[in-house]
Amino acid sequence: MVGMCITGGFALATALEPSVVASVMSQPVLPAPIGRRGRAALGLNAEDFSTIAARADDGLRVLGLRFTNDRGCPPERFETLRTMLGASFEGIELDSSPGNAAGIAPSAHAVLTVSLVDEPGHPTQVALDRVLALLAAQLRR
Template structure:
């Protein structure tokens, strides 16, 4: 998942919500115990995809969840706008070593790993 924004992050519950029904989340949690891996991407300052979403995923999936959180705080070293949202598209800087490019490379590697299973 990349910067999941739905449901709207309104209120404490909405900020932590994953936007899936309980049965789907239960199935994913169960499959995580059988080796399923989930990769998530977000910018740290993204109001549309608050940190609480990744906290929920870590709590439910433990080490089966790999979260990549790219610094978008004001004045960050990579010059990423605090309003950045789309890690793999609009906000991608396709330069070796840039945090968004590192994230893209990890997504490609992750997909390759999963397809080999």
């Protein structure tokens, strides 16, 4: 499952379903990142968190993508995922600070679409390649 922006968090919610073996959350913006609690929120209740954590212990993998300067998808959200899922969560945070080496705009948001630079070695292309590799590996299990 791959979710982007508004549907980014939905990709994690679908992992409640046993047939989902990989969840990719690209710049998940919901729930709205308002206040400290909102920045860390994933929109799941405690029971759902518990179910997904148990599934992670059984092989579910979750990949998150975000640009570092993206206020719509704050770093606290990925910290929640690291705490909840441990090694089953892989977060890729692409440097979009002003003047970054890759020339990524500070306003960049859509890792896999609008802001993707289709050039070998570019950080966004490396992120896309990682998404494809994860999906291929998990679907072949």
